Amino acid sequence: MNAPFRRSIFLLFDGARWDVMQQMVDEGQLPNIRQHLCPTGRVPQAVSAFPTVSGPAHLPFMTGCFPGTAGIPGIYWFDRRAFGASATGLGGYRTYLGLFKVEKMNGDVTPGIPTLADVWPDTAFVFGWFTRGSPYKALLTRWAKVPSFVRGYLTKDWLRCDDDAESAMVRAVESGASNIFVVVPSPDEQGHRFGPTSQEARRSYLKFDGTIGRLFGRLARRGEAESTLVVVCSDHGQSDTHTHFALDAAVERRFGRTLVYKRFATPIRDVRAVVLPSGNGMANVHFRGESWAAPRPDLAGQPYQDLIAELLGEPAVDVLAWRRTDGTIEVRGRRGAALLRRTGPASLDYQVLDGDPFGYDALPRSMTFEECLAATFATPYPDAPVGLLTDMEHPRSGDLIVTALPGFDLRNWWEYQEPHGTHGGLHQDHARVPLLTNGPLGDAPMRTVDVYPTMAAWCGRTVPAGVEGVAR
Numbered sequence: 001m002n003a004p005f006r007r008s009i010f011l012l013f014d015g016a017r018w019d020v021m022q023q024m025v026d027e028g029q030l031p032n033i034r035q036h037l038c039p040t041g042r043v044p045q046a047v048s049a050f051p052t053v054s055g056p057a058h059l060p061f062m063t064g065c066f067p068g069t070a071g072i073p074g075i076y077w078f079d080r081r082a083f084g085a086s087a088t089g090l091g092g093y094r095t096y097l098g099l100f101k102v103e104k105m106n107g108d109v110t111p112g113i114p115t116l117a118d119v120w121p122d123t124a125f126v127f128g129w130f131t132r133g134s135p136y137k138a139l140l141t142r143w144a145k146v147p148s149f150v151r152g153y154l155t156k157d158w159l160r161c162d163d164d165a166e167s168a169m170v171r172a173v174e175s176g177a178s179n180i181f182v183v184v185p186s187p188d189e190q191g192h193r194f195g196p197t198s199q200e201a202r203r204s205y206l207k208f209d210g211t212i213g214r215l216f217g218r219l220a221r222r223g224e225a226e227s228t229l230v231v232v233c234s235d236h237g238q239s240d241t242h243t244h245f246a247l248d249a250a251v252e253r254r255f256g257r258t259l260v261y262k263r264f265a266t267p268i269r270d271v272r273a274v275v276l277p278s279g280n281g282m283a284n285v286h287f288r289g290e291s292w293a294a295p296r297p298d299l300a301g302q303p304y305q306d307l308i309a310e311l312l313g314e315p316a317v318d319v320l321a322w323r324r325t326d327g328t329i330e331v332r333g334r335r336g337a338a339l340l341r342r343t344g345p346a347s348l349d350y351q352v353l354d355g356d357p358f359g360y361d362a363l364p365r366s367m368t369f370e371e372c373l374a375a376t377f378a379t380p381y382p383d384a385p386v387g388l389l390t391d392m393e394h395p396r397s398g399d400l401i402v403t404a405l406p407g408f409d410l411r412n413w414w415e416y417q418e419p420h421g422t423h424g425g426l427h428q429d430h431a432r433v434p435l436l437t438n439g440p441l442g443d444a445p446m447r448t449v450d451v452y453p454t455m456a457a458w459c460g461r462t463v464p465a466g467v468e469g470v471a472r
């Protein structure tokens, strides 16, 4: 590598599918991306972190850590002890949709976790969700964000939010900030509204190509085109959705009153179960057991196993996972079952019981995280064991994790628009993302947690302690 990059710009092209990006590059529709970030014409891939949903899956880019390690195992989460201690039922759960998501996330993320400010103290944020360690004014969209997103909700014209992102990014470039973190929101929204491979979703990519062209033009005029690292990645893909499955109703039939935070009106008192979907393609499900103040119930018990059997017979459901009392994670799907256990800081034990739940060819029983990534990278479930393991270690993660098969989602209640795109799960349609850069990217398989340490290394900066990703 030549001299380290003096500046870096990271663009989170939210919810972009790797295969759509590759197809549009092949068709010559993204000439600026091709010229500046993809000279070979082959779009590199990375594996996102689980759950594959905005918010949790943004954190790897800002911390170098998995969402479970960061304490954010869903775009909603539930904390049984805090809920059990709350007299009103109002404590103990969280949403990052709506207002104050930055303030909530800055407070909720695990203390001491690395931040962008640790590497680049003058980072400028455009629509970022986690800004800990940076001054309030570092979030350039702090005033523009609410009007921009309210306009998006009212007009459903999310492409204009990308205009707002671009103008804030231009200000950041001109400010001289050594690192700029930009969220470009429209592919996620267009995908949910129209379907992730639709012509309307592709308009986001076409527009983004113009943004990249103008960005490199500006950097060239400033004499910074060679010395600025530009990285484009996404937090998740999306699958087309034809059928909704009411997971909350299935849980409520067996367990009684169920809190569904995403639903417009939901009970919060005398609740027996909690269903919190993320991206609608995964859900954290919590059960009261003896009481919310007690530890997680043992899911080997009959009512839980009956629910699990029912869900495995449901066409919408892909893979389920829960903890055994010894801490081992049981993963079960239509294809079979496996046991998953951490054996070290970056190693695991994966024991197939009766057919592999992800359809993997035989894997070594004992693997480092790197070996697991390499062995599963090209499969329909890239890195699923590491994704589940890291997510489920946090106390806020569900007692039962439910994922949906592509084509389905796990909600069937009112949302402000009918969702045609789904993510959150472990399937490659959700987990495989494009990773484009003008940096010296190698061929090794990468996770999105590797992006932060890799960018730091390419900029000649020290990677903070506690990062779980690997500098490539």
Ligand SMILES: [Zn+2]
Pocket (backbone or CB within 6 Å): 014, 015, 053, 054, 055, 188, 235, 236
């Ligand atoms: Zn997203």
